[in-house]
Structure formats: structure tokens, C-alpha cells
Amino acid sequence: MLKTFTLGGIHPPREKLSSGSAITPLPLPERVSIPLSQHIGAPALPLVKKGDRVKVGQLIGEAAGFISANVHSSVSGVVLNVEEAVDASGYARLAVVIRVEGDEWDDRVKQRESPDRYLSAYSREEMLSAIQAAGVVGMGGATFPTRVKLTPPTGSRPEILIVNGAECEPFLTADHRLMVERGRELLIGTRFLMKALGVEQAIIGIENNKPDAIAKMREAVAKHALGIKVCPLKVKYPQGGEKQLIEATTGRHVPSGALPISVGVVVHNVGTVYAAYEAITMHKPLVERVVTVTGKSLARPGNYLCRVGTPVACLIEAAGGLPGDTGKVINGGPMMGKALASTDAVVTKGTSGVLVIPVGEALRKPYRDCIRCTRCVQVCPMGLEPYLLMTLGEYQRTGELERERVMDCIECGACSFACPAYRPLLDVIRLGKSRVGQMIKSRK
Numbered sequence: 001m002l003k004t005f006t007l008g009g010i011h012p013p014r015e016k017l018s019s020g021s022a023i024t025p026l027p028l029p030e031r032v033s034i035p036l037s038q039h040i041g042a043p044a045l046p047l048v049k050k051g052d053r054v055k056v057g058q059l060i061g062e063a064a065g066f067i068s069a070n071v072h073s074s075v076s077g078v079v080l081n082v083e084e085a086v087d088a089s090g091y092a093r094l095a096v097v098i099r100v101e102g103d104e105w106d107d108r109v110k111q112r113e114s115p116d117r118y119l120s121a122y123s124r125e126e127m128l129s130a131i132q133a134a135g136v137v138g139m140g141g142a143t144f145p146t147r148v149k150l151t152p153p154t155g156s157r158p159e160i161l162i163v164n165g166a167e168c169e170p171f172l173t174a175d176h177r178l179m180v181e182r183g184r185e186l187l188i189g190t191r192f193l194m195k196a197l198g199v200e201q202a203i204i205g206i207e208n209n210k211p212d213a214i215a216k217m218r219e220a221v222a223k224h225a226l227g228i229k230v231c232p233l234k235v236k237y238p239q240g241g242e243k244q245l246i247e248a249t250t251g252r253h254v255p256s257g258a259l260p261i262s263v264g265v266v267v268h269n270v271g272t273v274y275a276a277y278e279a280i281t282m283h284k285p286l287v288e289r290v291v292t293v294t295g296k297s298l299a300r301p302g303n304y305l306c307r308v309g310t311p312v313a314c315l316i317e318a319a320g321g322l323p324g325d326t327g328k329v330i331n332g333g334p335m336m337g338k339a340l341a342s343t344d345a346v347v348t349k350g351t352s353g354v355l356v357i358p359v360g361e362a363l364r365k366p367y368r369d370c371i372r373c374t375r376c377v378q379v380c381p382m383g384l385e386p387y388l389l390m391t392l393g394e395y396q397r398t399g400e401l402e403r404e405r406v407m408d409c410i411e412c413g414a415c416s417f418a419c420p421a422y423r424p425l426l427d428v429i430r431l432g433k434s435r436v437g438q439m440i441k442s443r444k
């Protein structure tokens with residue numbers, strides 16, 4: 001029987017329009033704008049100024065502390081400015097704007113022979129340093145610096161690495177294609193991370209709607225890897241949520257407020273594993289990633305390998321151009337993604353998809369009073385009471401929100417999806433979470 005998590009969950013229409021589209025390199029844009037804050041933690045400090053010439057892979061922003069990440073140039077060319085630019089979240093942040101000239105890579109970035117030899121050639125510390133130097137962060141959207149996640153707190157004992165290939169968001173297929181097309185590299189990357197963590201076991205969790213990815217990864221595991229197994233999962237949203245994936249693959253439950261390491265588990269997305277592979281075997285910084293560009297109205301939905309800092313408009317152009325009836329462009333998938341204010345927003349390390357929605361589907365229905373049907377409670381994978389959290393959020397009852405475990409909300413949107421009264425549960429809960437977060441910070 002296929003494994004899954006026990007509490008809640010929903011079955012939104014899958015609409016994986018681009019699952020058969022091979023990863024295609026996107027032509028270089030004329031200019032990029034590379035934010036110095038693309039990760040959780042302190043923004044990187046700029047190392048370049050207007051007029052500097054840079055190469056692909058050159059360090060242009062240095063991590064400003066333990067929880068931070070290096071930022072590298074994704075193109076070669078001339079720095080036009082280091083300026084505030086509005087990013088995909090709608091906030092202005094410092095970014096390095098570069099006019100693209102040619103495609104000259106930093107000399108240290110090289111494709112090397114026998115990548116698996118690094119398993120014995122590199123010590124654990126060398127692997128961690130390579131990952132840190134390359135500015136690798138969680139590419140499933142969390143953007144937590146990978147080196148930090150691979151350095152569990154003193155006293156904790158990692159036992160299992162879980163590679164997250166669930167990709168449960170409807171429409172998104174970037175991880176799916178990586179598994180189909182780069183299975184061997186992902187396997188070697190998984191072994192690197194196992195060594196970096198000091199664990200003997202890894203589980204690759206993949207939803208069962210990606211049989212070709214399951215087959216590819218099983219083939220790679222059979223040839224190359226001891227201690228790694230592929231775990232097909234039931235298709236249920238949010239199967240890719242960390243706590244849900246851990247329960248499904250290991251049966252372990254992460255307690256409220258605790259991290260996965262508290263049950264001996266560390267989870268990394270397949271994109272992150274691939275970036276770690278490139279960092280260790282090629283000294284290649286995280287300067288490009290696969291992004292799904294999709295939507296029923298697009299002429300050519302696909303999976304594009306594009307440089308960090310590329311405007312979303314260039315991706316949409318490659319997918320056939322912005323349809324005239326577009327109502328919304330979402331950064332991410334339909335469940336957890338956020339609407340973009342402009343297609344000038346750029347791809348960052350955490351951008352997994354761009355979804356174009358026609359105006360007819362983009363408009364929200366007017367919401368009505370809660371009818372106490374409890375649908376939202378039944379589908380919440382964290383065992384919360386979303387209708388109550390929304391009410392407490394509306395009345396700004398921050399203390400009660402904290403007691404009702406609002407910080408456990410993983411912002412999956414299952415409650416909003418299921419609500420027959422179309423109540424904007426997630427929007428209000430997000431605001432409440434942010435208020436509780438500030439309150440906790442001020443206490444510290």
C-alpha cells in the first residue's frame with residue numbers, strides 16, 4: 001500500500017501540463033537583477049560596484065553571518081548598479097544589476113571526470129565548505145541555507161536523510177524533470193549529503209503520479225547506492241510538507257514547534273541535492289535553476305533552466321508570451337504561491353515555478369459567513385482549527401492565536417481550498433502568524 005500522512009490533506013486537480021517537457025536552457029536575458037537576499041537569514045553584503053566586470057560564478061555578495069548565504073553572478077558582463085529593486089515578494093531589496101555580455105564563466109567552475117570519486121576524496125568538512133561557498137539554499141521554496149541544515153545542533157543525532165521529490169503542488173514539474181533527466185547526479189548528490197550528515201540511510205519520497213521519475217531513481221539506486229531507497233507516495237496534498245513527508249516515509253511524528261532533527265531526520269529537496277552535487281563536483285555556485293512555466297492559457301508550458309536574476313517576463317516569453325486574458329501571474333504553484341505585482345520580478349534561488357492564470361479563474365469569489373461545516377478542520381494536515389485561527393486573526397487576538405498553535409501552520413492553503421464559503425482563511429492566518437512571530441521575537 002502506498003504511504004502517506006494521516007491527518008487531513010486534499011486532492012486538488014493536478015494539471016501537470018509540463019511533465020513531459022524536457023528541461024530547456026533559457027536564452028540569456030539582456031540584463032539580470034540579482035537580489036542579495038534570496039535566502040532565510042541576513043542579506044549578503046555586496047562585493048561589487050557600478051562599472052565592475054564580472055564572470056559567471058563570481059562571488060558578488062558575501063554571506064553576512066552563519067544564517068546567510070553567498071550570492072554569485074549568474075552572468076558575465078558589467079555591473080550597472082547596486083540598487084533597491086522590488087522582488088517577487090513585493091518588497092524592495094538590494095540587488096546587483098548586470099548588463100549581460102557574452103557567457104564567460106569563472107575559471108574554477110569546471111565539469112570534472114568521475115564525480116563519484118569526491119565521495120572518498122572529500123572529507124565531510126570539505127563537502128560542507130563547498131556547499132557553503134556555492135551559496136546553496138533550500139530550493140523547494142524554503143531557501144534555508146543548506147550548510148546550516150547540514151550542521152545539526154549539538155546533542156542531536158541525524159539518522160535519516162529524506163530527499164523530497166514529492167512535488168505535490170499542482171502544475172509544478174521542475175523536480176519531476178530533474179529526477180527523470182538527472183537521476184544519476186541526484187543519487188551521487190544524495191550520497192554526498194549522507195556523508196555530510198553522517199547518516200547511513202536515505203529515503204527518496206516521490207508521489208505516485210510520477211512513475212517515470214520513480215523508475216529512473218530506482219534504476220540509479222540499484223546501480224549505485226547502498227542504504228538509499230525510493231519510496232512511492234500516495235498522491236495527496238501537501239505530501240511534500242516536511243512533517244507530512246517524514247510521517248509518510250518513516251512513521252515518525254515531529255512534535256509541535258520542533259524541527260525534523262528532533263526525530264533524527266533531515267529533509268532536502270531534490271533541487272537542493274542537485275545544487276549540492278554541482279557545488280562539490282564542479283565548484284559551481286547556485287547561479288541557475290529549473291523553473292516550471294505553466295498555465296492552461298500558455299502556448300508552450302515547459303521546464304526552463306534559467307539564470308538567477310532573469311526577469312519572469314523572459315520566461316513567459318519563452319513559453320509563448322503572456323496571453324491577453326491573463327488575470328494573475330503566480331510565483332510558485334497555485335496552492336502556496338503568491339501573485340506577482342509585475343513580471344519584472346526576477347527568478348531567485350527559491351523560484352520553482354511561474355503560473356499564468358486567466359482572468360476568469362483568477363477572480364476570487366465573494367466570501368460568506370462561516371457555516372461551521374468543519375471542512376477546514378478535517379483537511380488541515382497540522383491538526384489546527386483554521387476557522388478559529390481566522391476569527392482570532394481578524395480580531396487581532398494574538399495571545400490566543402499563539403495558544404491555538406498558529407505557528408504550526410505550514411501555509412499549505414488546504415483550508416482555503418476546501419472552504420465552501422470561500423473564506424480567505426490562509427490570508428488572515430498568514431497575517432496572524434506574522435504578528436505572533438513578532439511577539440515571540442520581541443519577548444526574546
Ligand code: SF4
Binds near residue numbers: 379382385409412416
Ligand atoms: S494553511 Fe495552515 S491552517 Fe490552513 S490547512 Fe494548511 S496548515 Fe492548516
Ligand code: SF4
Binds near residue numbers: 371372375387422
Ligand atoms: S470550511 Fe469554511 S465554512 Fe466550513 S468551518 Fe471552515 S471556515 Fe467555516
